[in-house]
Amino acid sequence: MxxxxxxxxxxxxxxxxxxxxxxxxxxxxxxxxxxxxxxxxxxxxxxxxxxxxxxxxxxxxxxxxxxxxxxxxxxxxxxxxxxxxxxxxxxxxxxxxxxxxxxxxxxxxxxxxxxxxxxxxxxxxxxxxxxxxxxxxxxxxxxxxxxxxxxxxxxxxxxxxxxxxxxxxxQLQKLDAHGICPCCGSPAVASVVRLGAAINNLRYLHCSLCNSEWNVPRATCTACDTDKEVALHEVDGSSGQKSGAVRAETCDACKSYLKIVYQEKDPRVDPVADDLATLALDMLVDEAGYERSGPNLLLIGAYSG
Ligand SMILES: [Zn+2]
Ligand SMILES: [Zn+2]
Structure with missing residues (x-):
């Protein structure tokens, strides 16, 4: 044999x-x-x-x-x-x-x-x-x-x-700080777990300003780099997503969180739009004592009429 x-x-x-x-x-x-x-x-x-x-x-x-x-x-x-x-x-x-x-x-x-x-x-x-x-x-x-x-x-x-x-x-290189954009230095708005040849199932952080993305290992806190105390939270709501397409990744080491969106669950998911359609999830993790590590720039001072 x-x-x-x-x-x-x-x-x-x-x-x-x-x-x-x-x-x-x-x-x-x-x-x-x-x-x-x-x-x-x-x-x-x-x-x-x-x-x-x-x-x-x-x-x-x-x-x-x-x-x-x-x-x-x-x-x-x-x-x-x-x-x-x-x-x-x-x-x-x-x-x-x-x-x-x-x-x-x-x-x-x-x-x-x-x-x-x-x-x-x-x-x-x-x-x-x-x-x-x-x-x-x-x-x-x-x-x-x-x-x-x-x-x-x-x-x-x-x-x-x-x-x-x-x-x-x-000519670009990733920075030492995981949560910071290697093109413009701005914080990430969210992570995307991608579909597609060569990048399938890889997690990319998405820049809140220039929309570049950079690869960071999954289950790693993007604010403090620990891989020990990271958990995922999900919330159901009137958000219209297929279930499980958006979660919050919380870290108990630094008490921060950022959302993570899954193309596998919904290929059209967008790190900026889906973030703003799931504010109920922010409230949930906020009440649990976690602070968001990167902004959504369209939400700062947002029109709410
Ligand atoms: Zn950027
Ligand atoms: Zn952390």
Missing amino acids: QTQTIDFHPPAEEAAPILLPVTATLFADRADRFASLATGHSLGDWLEFLGQLSRAQHQALKTLPALPLPDAATLEQARTHGMPPLNIAHRPAAWRNVLRQIAHELGKTAPDGARQALDALLAADDAWLDRLADTLLSGEIEAGDAAELPFIAAALQVVFTKLASQLDAS
């Missing part, structure tokens, strides 16, 4: 450590996802509006020309020091035009509460817009600015998604 080597079906190619955003489809897919999650949802009007916002992001990104990347010396210096190549403090000036384009597009159909904020943004000078962007990215939110911030976030997402898509993936 011959011994036979066991075939474990290893992936045909090495899984990519970093996935750059696909600009042609990213925001259009998210818009469709928001629209389908809105149906029959208790926050349906808001999710529907965020679908329109995502659609406006898609239109703005489609017409946005290539943006200037940092020069070769700056990129090399970032690489040497284990820093992300994009610096969110250096925004391309084009972001303000993107914002005005989005505000103009959305203004046609926006509900009253949002329309006031959009009108204020369209009337604003560059200095005020830059101050709002600084406020959003610093996380030091002032109550009076809250209604404008989701639109500021949407515009910044468009320009940083464009910039990230222009990077050379082969």
Whole structure:
């Protein structure tokens, strides 16, 4: 009798450590996802509006020309020091035009509460817009600015998604801090467990700002790196997802959590849209004493009428 080597079906190619955003489809897919999650949802009007916002992001990104990347010396210096190549403090000036384009597009159909904020943004000078962007990215939110911030976030997402898509993936490296984007240094909004050749069943963290993704081992806390005290929580609600597509990954070592979405349960799941359609899950883990480790930028100061 011959011994036979066991075939474990290893992936045909090495899984990519970093996935750059696909600009042609990213925001259009998210818009469709928001629209389908809105149906029959208790926050349906808001999710529907965020679908329109995502659609406006898609239109703005489609017409946005290539943006200037940092020069070769700056990129090399970032690489040497284990820093992300994009610096969110250096925004391309084009972001303000993107914002005005989005505000103009959305203004046609926006509900009253949002329309006031959009009108204020369209009337604003560059200095005020830059101050709002600084406020959003610093996380030091002032109550009076809250209604404008989701639109500021949407515009910044468009320009940083464009910039990230222009990077050379082969020159990127993951950072020591698991929860931080290797392209722009922003925190992750959620994890995605992916379907697909070479990356099947792998977990990728999704950047809250530039929509890049990076591979992190499953059952590892993305805030403190422990693999000992990580658990998954699920909640049923009027969220419209197939059961089990969204869970919260909690860590008892650092008491943080982040959501994790499963393409296997629903291939159309989106880390930003599905996160906002499952706020009941945030309440559940929040009440249990866990603090969320990364923001959803569309929720900061969100319109809630
Ligand atoms: Zn990023
Ligand atoms: Zn932890």
